[in-house]
Amino acid sequence: MQSQTGVRLLDTLLPFGWVPDLPLVLAGAMGTGRTVLSPELAAASAGRSEPTILLLAEPGEAALQEAAALGLELQAPMRAGTLALLEMDAHAGDVAGRGGLGPLAEALLRAVPDAGT
Numbered sequence: 001m002q003s004q005t006g007v008r009l010l011d012t013l014l015p016f017g018w019v020p021d022l023p024l025v026l027a028g029a030m031g032t033g034r035t036v037l038s039p040e041l042a043a044a045s046a047g048r049s050e051p052t053i054l055l056l057a058e059p060g061e062a063a064l065q066e067a068a069a070l071g072l073e074l075q076a077p078m079r080a081g082t083l084a085l086l087e088m089d090a091h092a093g094d095v096a097g098r099g100g101l102g103p104l105a106e107a108l109l110r111a112v113p114d115a116g117t
Contacts, residue, residue: 006044007037020050023105039067039074046077053084053108060085 003020004011011017018024024041026034038054045052054074056063063085067074077083086108 005041006048007040010037010041035066036070039063039070039072042083043067043072043074043077046074046080046083049080049082052077052082053086055108056085056087058087060087 003017005014005018005024026037026041028034042052042054054063064074074083074085078085
């Protein structure tokens with residue numbers, strides 16, 4: 001069964017939705033909107049009480065401030081345990097390049113114990 005993301009722009013681009021319980025990865029060059037769409041997706045997902053991991057290339061506090069500037073409340077889902085912010089190590093890309101994405105995914109699931117259930 002497919003689901004809406006809860007973010008109007010993406011739901012328009014994905015009229016048939018996306019498959020729940022599968023990772024949703026935003027990728028793109030600088031300036032494509034990842035910084036704005038990522039916290040919107042996280043807030044929408046966490047608002048549905050879905051376990052959500054937001055993998056960041058910046059400090060978590062900066063991401064929270066940016067989300068707040070966009071009118072998104074991420075603190076409450078973090079306190080509720082439905083949202084986890086994880087800062088990506090600067091060398092994570094190198095590790096994934098050498099060993100594939102499997103070890104990176106396993107590390108993410110270990111970092112947020114309830115995310116894999």
